[in-house]
Amino acid sequence: MMNVVKKILLAIALPLTLFAGWYFLSADSESFYSPPLEKILVAFGDTWGLDRLRADVAPSVLRLLAGFLLAALIGVGAGVAIGMNLRLRAVTEPVLEFFRAIPPPVLVPVIMLFAGIGDAMKVIVIVFGCIWPILLNTVEGVRAVDSVVLETARSYGVNGVARITKVILPSAGPQIAAGLRQALSIAIILMVISELFAASNGLGFTIVQFQRSFAIPEMWSGIILLGLLGFVLSLLFRLAERRALRWYEGLRAAQRQS
Amino acid sequence: MLEVKGLRKVYRSGSREVEALRDLTFTVDNGELVCLVGPSGCGKTTLLRCISGLLDPTAGDVRVNGQKVDGPPKGMAVVFQEYGRSLFPWMSVRDNVELPLKQKGVGRARRKQLVEQSLDAVGLTGTASAYPWQLSGGMQQRVAIARAVAYEPQTLLMDEPFAAVDAQTRADLEDLVRQLWKRLGVTILFVTHDIDESVYLGQRVVMLSTSPTVVQEELAIDLPEHRDQLTTRADPRFIQLRTRVYEQIQAAKRNAMQ
Numbered sequence: 079m080m081n082v083v084k085k086i087l088l089a090i091a092l093p094l095t096l097f098a099g100w101y102f103l104s105a106d107s108e109s110f111y112s113p114p115l116e117k118i119l120v121a122f123g124d125t126w127g128l129d130r131l132r133a134d135v136a137p138s139v140l141r142l143l144a145g146f147l148l149a150a151l152i153g154v155g156a157g158v159a160i161g162m163n164l165r166l167r168a169v170t171e172p173v174l175e176f177f178r179a180i181p182p183p184v185l186v187p188v189i190m191l192f193a194g195i196g197d198a199m200k201v202i203v204i205v206f207g208c209i210w211p212i213l214l215n216t217v218e219g220v221r222a223v224d225s226v227v228l229e230t231a232r233s234y235g236v237n238g239v240a241r242i243t244k245v246i247l248p249s250a251g252p253q254i255a256a257g258l259r260q261a262l263s264i265a266i267i268l269m270v271i272s273e274l275f276a277a278s279n280g281l282g283f284t285i286v287q288f289q290r291s292f293a294i295p296e297m298w299s300g301i302i303l304l305g306l307l308g309f310v311l312s313l314l315f316r317l318a319e320r321r322a323l324r325w326y327e328g329l330r331a332a333q334r335q336s
Numbered sequence: 337m338l339e340v341k342g343l344r345k346v347y348r349s350g351s352r353e354v355e356a357l358r359d360l361t362f363t364v365d366n367g368e369l370v371c372l373v374g375p376s377g378c379g380k381t382t383l384l385r386c387i388s389g390l391l392d393p394t395a396g397d398v399r400v401n402g403q404k405v406d407g408p409p410k411g412m413a414v415v416f417q418e419y420g421r422s423l424f425p426w427m428s429v430r431d432n433v434e435l436p437l438k439q440k441g442v443g444r445a446r447r448k449q450l451v452e453q454s455l456d457a458v459g460l461t462g463t464a465s466a467y468p469w470q471l472s473g474g475m476q477q478r479v480a481i482a483r484a485v486a487y488e489p490q491t492l493l494m495d496e497p498f499a500a501v502d503a504q505t506r507a508d509l510e511d512l513v514r515q516l517w518k519r520l521g522v523t524i525l526f527v528t529h530d531i532d533e534s535v536y537l538g539q540r541v542v543m544l545s546t547s548p549t550v551v552q553e554e555l556a557i558d559l560p561e562h563r564d565q566l567t568t569r570a571d572p573r574f575i576q577l578r579t580r581v582y583e584q585i586q587a588a589k590r591n592a593m594q
Contacts, residue, residue, distance in 0.1 A: 226421035229390050233408045234436035234487065244435060248426040325426045325467055332469040 113295050118302070121295035126303055130284075138281040139307070141197055142269040145204025149261060153209045154254060157216025158242060161250070167217065174213065182207030182264075183271050195276035203272040208261035215257025219250030252326045255319050262315055266308045281307070338364040338387070338491055338523060342396035345382055356382045358548035360396070366490070369517050369524045371534035373581060374544030374552075375589055380527045381417075383549070384495045387525070388414050400491060409491075410440075413484035417496040419477040423468040429455070430464035433483045440487070454486035455479075457519075458512060474505035478512070485516060491523045499529070507565050510537055514563060531585065535578045536563060543584045546592035553584050 101115045126135070160167050186203055193199040223246055231237075231245045247254075273282030281304060288297035320327070345357040356379040364370045374380055385391040387398050389408040398405040400412065413436075416422040423432050430451055437447045455464060458478040468476050477497055484492055494513070498506045514537060517524050528534050534541045535557055543552040557577060559568060568574055 224421050226416060226418050227424065229385075230414075230416060230422045230424075233388050233390060233412070233414045234483075235408065235410070235439045236435060237439070240435070240439055244427075245424065248424070251426070325469075328467060329425045329469045 110292075111294055113298070117295045118298045121293075122299035122302060125296050125299050134279050134284045135281055135303070135307075137197075137279050138269055138273065141200045141272075141280070142204065142265055142311075145201045145268070146208060146262060146265045148201065149205045149209040149265070150212055150258060152205070153212030153257070153261070154216050154247075157213045157254075158220055158246060158250075160213075161217040161220025162246070167221075174210070178210040178214065182268055186272060186275050190276060200269070200272040200277070200280075204265050204268045207268040208264040211260040211264070212254070212257040215253045215260075216250060219253030219257075220246055222253070223249045252323055255323060259312075259315060259319070262311060263308070266304075266311065270304065337366055337399075337401060338525065339399040340383075340387065340396070341399070343383070343386060343393050343398065344395040345379070345386060345391070346394045355548040357386070357393075358550050360544075360549060360551055362542050362551055362554065364491075364523055364525055366401075366523050367521050368540065369514075369526065369538055370540045370542060371538035372525065372527045372542050372544060373529065373531060373534040373585070374549065375546050375585055376529050377547060378544045378588075379547045379549040380529070380544065381495060383544075384414075384493055384525075384527055388412060388493055411490040413487040413489035413492050415477075415480050415484050415492070415494045415497045417499050419473070419480045419497075419500070420468075422480055423476055423483075425467065425469050428465050428467055429460070429471075429479050429482075432468065432479060433464075433486050436483065436487050450486040450488070451482075454482040457485060457516060458482045472505075474501045474509065477501060477509060481509075481512070481516070485520065489522060491525070494524065494526045496528055497526075498533070506533075511563075511565065513537060531578055531581045532569070535559075535574060535581060536565075536568060541577075541581055543581060543588070545588040552588045555580060555584075 097115075104112065104114045105116065107114050160170055182203060185206060186199075189199055189202050189206070193202050227245060227249060231241055236245060269280075270282035270285075273280035274286055277283040281300065285297055285300035285304070288294075288300060340363070341361050343357055343360040344355075347354045347356055360383065362370075372380060372383070382391065386393045387405065389398075389405045389412075392406070400409050403409070424435075427435065433451045433454060434447055437450060442450065451464065455461060458481050460475065460478050460482060463471065463475070463479075468479055471479065477500075480497070498509050501509065510533060513524070513526070516522075526534070526537055528537075538557050541555045541557060543555070544550070545552045555577065559571065559573060559577070
């Protein structure tokens with residue numbers, strides 16, 4: 079019990095200090111562009127009511143989730159296929175590395191030409207940006223499945239679908255999760271960027287609107303909300319990951335002991 | 337009956353050829369327990385992988401009850417040396433034992449029964465919900481044996497299964513193999529580099545030469561049916577037999593040097 083309290087205290091000590099520092103140092107600020115935190119917090123309360131959450135935050139989050147899940151589905155699916163097939167990997171790897179090297183924001187105008195400026199465009203941008211770490215990590219994870227594991231599966235007739243779902247995917251799980259974690263933070267960045275170009279709602283859109291109309295405290299409050307959103311999402315991801323990969327944590331702990 | 341006839345395996349990598357197995361011929365009758373023993377690096381594992389259908393021989397063939405082996409045969413189970421890598425760490429002990437049965441299409445009720453019976457038979461009652469990495473090395477190898485036993489094979493291949501466990505555990509596991517063999521009436525081919533182990537366990541010992549491997553000699557073990565770690569190993573006949581096997585292995589090594 080003491081341990082948990084201590085852990086929580088340690089975890090929130092630095093954020094609290096920084097926040098307090100910001101609060102007191104900015105208290106007498108006269109600058110128009112960096113108003114006192116107090117003002118920003120008041121603006122936060124006024125700005126992000128239920129209406130705005132529904133009108134702007136919800137669409138952003140939905141697009142983010144749609145893009146992330148789609149990227150996960152395609153990335154893991156293609157990654158398993160490529161990882162299991164030596165020739166396919168040799169053919170696709172250079173192309174994948176090339177696509178990965180393209181910064182996704184430059185593709186926004188291009189994708190706009192094909193997909194318009196609606197939700198589809200934004201989801202495609204997110205998919206295109208965050209699929210690469212998922213795909214490449216899955217390929218690596220599948221490739222690294224232990225040969226004894228594979229031979230065991232073969233000699234006991236674990237073939238076909240079961241070979242993928244019961245053996246290859248779980249074995250590659252830790253590495254796939256690492257790819258998903260990277261992809262999530264890229265997805266958040268692209269969610270905002272895709273809304274900067276052409277949008278009529280969304281968190282990124284709203285923040286730019288505030289900036290252009292010189293609603294500076296509101297703009298800052300939007301940035302804080304964005305930070306909080308990212309934090310909550312990564313926390314949720316880590317909880318899900320810990321649940322799914324409990325065996326991996328245990329295995330590693332057991333290996334460290336011996 | 338397990339027949340190995342004129343088996344030859346050459347590994348090719350680029351222009352280099354390594355002849356691992358030269359010409360192996362021997363048979364194991366149904367219900368027999370035969371030990372294969374040879375100096376380290378004599379291609380025992382290659383031979384076992386050919387017999388279990390995981391590796392295609394360069395020439396010659398393996399037949400189980402007259403059926404030529406090409407791919408893992410249905411009525412055969414393998415216990416690998418590396419139990420830590422052969423058991424799936426993402427599955428509980430129960431799921432590890434049950435997965436091959438599911439793949440074989442065994443019904444749910446029967447599966448449950450087989451899992452329970454086989455865990456009881458190897459002395460692991462009550463560990464079904466543990467993960468393999470929560471168990472000691474010896475217990476993990478028992479799980480691997482339980483998995484093989486639950487599969488209800490006619491032929492059981494064991495590839496140096498006790499090479500990585502401590503001496504006392506090893507003695508217990510040797511007795512377990514004898515006991516299971518008598519109870520289930522399976523055919524067992526037990527590969528080991530331990531001369532004493534081969535004499536203690538087998539009804540017959542097949543000695544292999546160094547690589548490129550041929551059968552050096554076969555020896556029937558005329559020890560009493562009931563074996564006991566204390567009395568059998570002190571039996572003058574046991575000592576004679578182990579000396580005989582030892583001499584043959586030494587002769588094999590000498591031949592290789594010339």
